[in-house]
Amino acid sequence: MQHQEKVKTLAFKKVIRPFTKTRALFDKATGNPVETNLDVYRGVVSAVKFLDFRGLPDRELKVRSEALIADSRSVPDVSDHGDMNAPFPPHDRLIEAFALVREASRRVLHLDPFDAQLIAGLAMASWKIAELPTGEGKTLAAVFPAYFYALSGKGVHVLTFNDYLARRDAVWMGPIYEFLGLTVGCAREGAPAGDKRRAYACDVTYATAKEAGFDFLRDGIASSVGDLIHRPFHMALVDEADSILIDEARVPLVIAGVGEKATWDAGRLAGLIKMSSPECDYETDAEHRNVFLTDEGAARLETALGCGSLYDTKNQRLLEAVHCALHAEALLRRDVDYIVSDSRIEIVDEFTGRVVDNRHWPDGLQAAVEAKEGLARKTEGCVLGSITLQHFFRLYPRLSGMTATARPAAREFKEFYGLNTVVVPPNRPSVRVDEPDRIYTHREAKRTAIVVEIARVHSGGRPVLVGTASVRESEELAADLKTAGIACEVLNAKNDELEARIIAGAGKPGAVTISTNMAGRGTDIKLGGEDERERDRVVALGGLYVIGTNRHESLRIDTQLRGRAGRQGDPGSTRFFISLEDDLFERYGLTGRLFKRHRLSRQPGAVQNGLVSRDVWHAQRVIEGQNFDIRRSLWKYSELVEMQRRIIQNWRRSVLAQDADLETSSGLVPEKAPALFADAAARFGKRQAGELERRLTLVQIDDAWSDHLAWVQDTRESIHLVSLGGKNPLGEFQRLATAAFLGIRPKVEKAVITAFHILLGKEGPLDLDADVLKGPSSTWTYIVNEDQFGWGIEMLSGKNIGLAAGAALYAGPLYVFALLINKFSKKKSR
Ligand code: ADP
Ligand code: MG
Numbered sequence: 081m082q083h084q085e086k087v088k089t090l091a092f093k094k095v096i097r098p099f100t101k102t103r104a105l106f107d108k109a110t111g112n113p114v115e116t117n118l119d120v121y122r123g124v125v126s127a128v129k130f131l132d133f134r135g136l137p138d139r140e141l142k143v144r145s146e147a148l149i150a151d152s153r154s155v156p157d158v159s160d161h162g163d164m165n166a167p168f169p170p171h172d173r174l175i176e177a178f179a180l181v182r183e184a185s186r187r188v189l190h191l192d193p194f195d196a197q198l199i200a201g202l203a204m205a206s207w208k209i210a211e212l213p214t215g216e217g218k219t220l221a222a223v224f225p226a227y228f229y230a231l232s233g234k235g236v237h238v239l240t241f242n243d244y245l246a247r248r249d250a251v252w253m254g255p256i257y258e259f260l261g262l263t264v265g266c267a268r269e270g271a272p273a274g275d276k277r278r279a280y281a282c283d284v285t286y287a288t289a290k291e292a293g294f295d296f297l298r299d300g301i302a303s304s305v306g307d308l309i310h311r312p313f314h315m316a317l318v319d320e321a322d323s324i325l326i327d328e329a330r331v332p333l334v335i336a337g338v339g340e341k342a343t344w345d346a347g348r349l350a351g352l353i354k355m356s357s358p359e360c361d362y363e364t365d366a367e368h369r370n371v372f373l374t375d376e377g378a379a380r381l382e383t384a385l386g387c388g389s390l391y392d393t394k395n396q397r398l399l400e401a402v403h404c405a406l407h408a409e410a411l412l413r414r415d416v417d418y419i420v421s422d423s424r425i426e427i428v429d430e431f432t433g434r435v436v437d438n439r440h441w442p443d444g445l446q447a448a449v450e451a452k453e454g455l456a457r458k459t460e461g462c463v464l465g466s467i468t469l470q471h472f473f474r475l476y477p478r479l480s481g482m483t484a485t486a487r488p489a490a491r492e493f494k495e496f497y498g499l500n501t502v503v504v505p506p507n508r509p510s511v512r513v514d515e516p517d518r519i520y521t522h523r524e525a526k527r528t529a530i531v532v533e534i535a536r537v538h539s540g541g542r543p544v545l546v547g548t549a550s551v552r553e554s555e556e557l558a559a560d561l562k563t564a565g566i567a568c569e570v571l572n573a574k575n576d577e578l579e580a581r582i583i584a585g586a587g588k589p590g591a592v593t594i595s596t597n598m599a600g601r602g603t604d605i606k607l608g609g610e611d612e613r614e615r616d617r618v619v620a621l622g623g624l625y626v627i628g629t630n631r632h633e634s635l636r637i638d639t640q641l642r643g644r645a646g647r648q649g650d651p652g653s654t655r656f657f658i659s660l661e662d663d664l665f666e667r668y669g670l671t672g673r674l675f676k677r678h679r680l681s682r683q684p685g686a687v688q689n690g691l692v693s694r695d696v697w698h699a700q701r702v703i704e705g706q707n708f709d710i711r712r713s714l715w716k717y718s719e720l721v722e723m724q725r726r727i728i729q730n731w732r733r734s735v736l737a738q739d740a741d742l743e744t745s746s747g748l749v750p751e752k753a754p755a756l757f758a759d760a761a762a763r764f765g766k767r768q769a770g771e772l773e774r775r776l777t778l779v780q781i782d783d784a785w786s787d788h789l790a791w792v793q794d795t796r797e798s799i800h801l802v803s804l805g806g807k808n809p810l811g812e813f814q815r816l817a818t819a820a821f822l823g824i825r826p827k828v829e830k831a832v833i834t835a836f837h838i839l840l841g842k843e844g845p846l847d848l849d850a851d852v853l854k855g856p857s858s859t860w861t862y863i864v865n866e867d868q869f870g871w872g873i874e875m876l877s878g879k880n881i882g883l884a885a886g887a888a889l890y891a892g893p894l895y896v897f898a899l900l901i902n903k904f905s906k907k908k909s910r
Contacts, residue, residue, distance in 0.1 A: 113494040114487055115208070115502045121199045124175065128198060131179035138187065138259075145180050145260040148173065152231035174205060177228040180260055185220060188255040194507040197221040203502035204480040205229070209321050209493050211486035211503045213510065214640075215604055215647025218482045222317050223253050225480065230262050230283040234314035237280075237476075239289040241320040243269045244576035245602045249319075250286035257284055267291055273298075277309050289324050290333060292316075293472045297335040300465040300729060301782055303775065305736055313476045320601055321481025322489040322636055325497065329470035330714050337464045346401070346451035352384050353405040354452070362406055370834060371410045372841075373402065391842040399838065404448035412449060420453050463789045464782060470496060470715065471722040484643045488636040492708060496715065512623075512646025515655040517631075519687045519696065521680055526659035529686065530629060531560050533657070534592060538566055542621040543591040545605070547641040549630040549663065554594045557629070561592065571595035585609050586644075587624055589617055597632060597641055607650055623651035630662050631696065633703050658696065670699055713810075720814050721792055724821045725785075731825075732781050738774045747773040753833050760840060772839065773832070780831040784824045791820055 133141060152173065178198065185191050193201075197217050200210035201224030212218050222238055230236045240246040250266035257264040265279030267287035276295060279285050295309045302308050318324050356362065361377030364370065373381070378390050381402060390399050412418060418427050425446070473479055479497060486493065490501040520526040530546070537544055548554045558570045569586075571579050571594065583600030586593040588609035607623055608614030618624075624645040632638050638656065645652030658664075660680070665671045674680070678692050738747060747770060750757040760769035799813045 112487070112490045113500045114490045115203075115500055118199055118502070118504070121202045121502070122195075124178075124202055125195055125198045127175045128178040128182065131175060133179055133183040134186075136183070141180065141183060141187075142259070142261055144176070145262075148176060148180070149231050149233075149261060153233050173231075174228060177231065178202070178224050181224050181227050181256060184256045184259045185223070188259050189220070189252075191217070191220060193217075193220060193224075196504050196507045198224065199504045200482060200502075201225050203504065204317055204482060207478055207480045207499065209325075209480065209486045209490075209499050209501045210482045211501060212482060212484065213506045213647070214484040214643035216484075216506050218319065218484075219249050219253060222319065222482060223256055225315075226284050226317055227257060227260065227262065229315040229478065230257070232314070233283060235280065235282070235311050236284050236314065237292055237316045238284065238286045239292060239316055239318045239324065240286060241288070241323065241602045242576045243288050243291070244580055245319070246286040246288055246291075248580075267295065273307075273309055280310055289318065289328075289469055289472070293333045293467060293469055294335065296472060296475070297333060297465045297467060300732070301335065301337075302736065303778055315478040316473065316476040316480075318473070318479070318481035319483070321483040321493070322485050323483070323598070323601070324469070325473060325481060326489050326492050326711070327634075327637075329473070329496070330468050330711055330718075332466045332468045332718075333472070334466045335464050336462060346405075346447055347454065349385075349401060349405050350408070350448065350451040352381060353402070353409045356380065358410065362410060364410055370830075371403070371406045372837065373406065391838075400444060401448065403834070403838070404444040405451070407445060408448040408452045414453070418449065420455070423455055425449055425453065425455070462786050463793070464786050465725075466789055467722070467725065468718055471718065471725075473497065485636045485639045488634075488639065492711070495712070506648070508649030510646050511649060511651055512642070513653040514642055515653060517656045517658055517693050517696065519692055520657070520659040520685075521661075521675070521682045521687060523659050523661045525682075525684050526629070526657050526662075527557070527560060528684075530557065530627065530657050531564050531566075533627065533655075534561065535564055535566060537625050538590065538592055540621060541589045541617070542623075542625055543587050543589060543607075543618060544593070544625045544627060545586045545644055546592070546594045546627045546629060547597045547644075548594060549597065549632070551596060553629065554596060558594055561594075566592055568592035568594055571599045579603075587618060589614055589621070597628075597637055601640070605644055605647065619651055622653060626652070626654040628654070628656040629658075631656060631658050631664055631700055633664060633700070633707060635700055635704060664703070665699070668699070668703060716810055717796065717813060720817055721789075724788070724817070727821075728781065728785050728824070732778065735774055735777045735781065738770070748777055748829055748832055749773045749836055752829055753836070756833065756836055756840070760836065763840070773836070776832045776835045777828065780828045780835070783831070784828045788820060788824055792817060795820075 133144075136144075178201065181201075182193050182198070185193055194217065196212060197220055200212045200216075200218065200221040203210040204222065205225040205228050210218075210221065212221065226236045226238055238246075238249065240249060247266050247268060250264055254264045262283040263281075264284045264286070265282035267276045267279040267285055269288065269291045271279075279287070280295070292310075299308050299310050356377055358364070360374065361380060362371055362373050364372075373390075382388065382390055385398075387395055387398060389395065390402065414420065416428065418425050420426070474497065479499065481493075481499070483489075486501045487503055493499040493501055518526075518529060520529060534544055534546070546554075546557065548557060554570050558568055561568050569582050569591070571582055579595070579600045580603040582593065583595065583603040583605060585591060587605045587607045588611075591609075605624060606615070607618040608616070626642060626645040628638060628641050642654040645654050660671050660674050665674065674692065674695060677695070678687075678689055680687065680692075735747070747757075749760075750773070757769060757773070760772065763769075764772070795813060795816055799809045799816075
């Protein structure tokens with residue numbers, strides 16, 4: 081054991097440490113796509129500063145900006161400078177744009193942009209992720225590229241961390257854009273569609289990424305071009321990019337809806353249909369693929385249901401249900417087309433005759449078959465559309481972002497978005513001191529130590545900010561402090577604005593602020609608070625002291641927390657207090673291993689063994705790497721569905737646009753059933769028939785897509801089972817999803833033609849608004865909190881994080897070698 085320890089320490093000292101010391105080298109060796117050489121950017125910055133507009137009167141500046149705008153709009157896509165991986169091209173218009181923003185910022189905000197801000201702005205203008213430490217003024221830096229790309233008039237989205245910041249930044253930076261003749265808007269969460277449409281019509285729009293994503297989903301079910309909220313995407317700048325583009329990016333945004341669902345009793349309907357007779361009540365076509373109600377059949381049902389004419393507008397959903405019930409009764413045969421097992425319908429594949437797991441029919445039909453078999457059914461809203469943020473961002477032809485912690489996420493930015501990272505040093509070098517971790521064996525010891533430490537620091541008046549892992553932990557700590565007679569602010573409000581106000585006060589003398597790691601992100605902590613005179617006092621005390629009560633799964637989040645201290649060259653220090661019983665270790669089964677490995681027993685004081693803290697570091701790195709692998713694997717699953725979504729969206733968009741030129745429209749019905757369409761055209765006129773066809777198609781596409789999503793959900797939930805059978809779940813999932821997807825178009829075509837038939841069977845004139853089904857009467861949006869696939873870490877075949885992290889305790893620095901080997905073997909296989 082001791083020998084092993086020695087070897088390990090030696091390896092670390094001789095090989096790893098000198099290596100990790102030079103971060104750039106390390107990045108290079110591990111394949112981190114990070115740019116640290118800023119010469120190109122500095123060159124452009126000199127050019128920008130050379131173009132000094134200080135002497136120009138306001139009027140003159142505005143004229144120059146207007147000329148730039150007119151110029152950019154006269155040539156298509158002039159703000160493009162082509163390949164984003166090309167070396168940065170100095171560009172007259174770009175230089176002029178930056179110089180104008182620089183001068184406008186001085187005049188209207190009285191902020192003179194630092195070089196670091198200009199460099200970050202340039203990096204973003206060339207579609208990179210800019211890393212600039214907290215408090216360095218990223219909000220202003222983003223105005224440069226936003227203005228530059230907004231010149232074209234195609235809209236730039238600045239996507240913020242929360243709704244409060246969207247508004248704050250729009251109001252704060254708005255005057256610069258307006259001074260230069262551009263419009264700026266803010267699409268607030270929950271605002272009416274009209275307000276949002278106006279906001280997105282502005283040259284620059286501030287919004288949260290989620291809201292922009294939800295609006296995109298809403299557009300996905302719009303029934304006319306006029307209802308669309310978004311314009312085509314042009315450029316997005318993402319603030320807090322690591323959090324939004326990576327940590328939150330795999331949660332799916334969902335739009336769900338409920339139609340005017342069942343006001344009838346499905347079981348009763350099935351009973352009535354069961355009693356009606358073939359021939360006289362309904363007819364099937366020769367291929368036995370469609371079934372139609374006869375006049376007698378309809379009359380009989382109408383009397384039994386007491387619903388008035390089935391073809392009446394108010395009965396449309398009912399009529400649809402009747403057709404589904406008919407289909408279930410007349411065309412689907414138990415034990416041939418499906419079997420009933422365990423109170424569930426299982427579909428039989430018509431070609432192989434075998435039961436296909438977890439497939440289900442379109443919603444209405446599925447319900448009808450279940451009713452036919454007397455099975456209970458749960459009613460719930462159905463998912464109408466869904467997209468992960470990750471896929472959403474990729475819809476922007478141009479994407480860039482900024483954050484204080486980009487470097488650790490550089491590999492992911494590259495892999496998922498093709499973005500390089502540019503590390504911009506702060507305007508003034510940081511003098512923050514990151515103290516070594518204090519490690520305790522058990523939770524109580526840690527808690528006590530934290531309270532003692534806060535009391536010690538607080539007694540001198542130095543402000544303390546504590547970052548916890550959860551709201552619960554925050555509250556427990558606050559209670560402990562109260563017992564110790566220390567007043568503190570706790571951030572547990574769900575209100576971003578209030579949180580921002582509390583966090584902003586965290587630098588006041590004597591302040592003790594407790595918050596979860598992520599709360600209040602984006603808010604600046606000024607030493608001494610708003611009162612300038614208090615600043616010197618806090619500086620003399622050593623600035624803000626940040627305490628972390630847990631190591632996060634990702635080192636990056638810890639770095640964010642540390643970054644709250646020492647902004648813009650301020651003094652400050654940070655320290656983490658951890659215990660071996662923390663969730664991070666328990667979740668991965670490391671607690672026991674660490675105890676055993678270092679022959680520890682519970683003790684009240686901190687563990688004085690450097691090796692323990694190094695193990696903690698390694699474990700964290702391994703967990704981080706594994707999480708990356710999980711995200712990569714989840715990405716692979718969602719990629720195919722996203723591709724399918726785009727195909728459907730394009731189809732839908734083309735149908736949506738048909739009303740613009742109805743005369744030339746060649747819709748699905750004229751193509752597939754020309755005689756039927758000619759009938760309709762003769763009866764209602766070509767225009768009406770075309771519009772009918774268009775609306776029916778939209779509704780059916782939406783239904784089919786919604787069904788497909790439900791199917792995908794079911795399949796994902798069960799797909800891991802195939803790995804038990806020795807198959808590759810991803811491959812199997814892709815095979816099934818492709819097959820299911822190929823069924824969508826024929827299904828829509830058939831449904832539209834059937835609906836056309838039904839409407840032609842109706843007496844009297846056609847009232848499009850009343851007769852054709854509209855989309856769902858109400859919709860709502862939400863985020864799926866659990867990962868999309870309903871299964872987590874354990875499902876990644878053969879990858880057990882706990883084991884890997886545990887093994888890493890022994891492998892130690894070998895992990896770094898593994899990274900290298902991984903990299904080279906990848907290179908080879910390419
Ligand atoms: P970040 O997003 O990088 O953490 P913010 O954009 O919130 O930083 O800005 C932090 C603080 O820096 C703000 O109070 C802002 O007024 C100030 N600031 C930004 N740019 C400048 C500048 N060029 N000169 C002076 N102060 C600035
Ligand atoms: Mg910010």
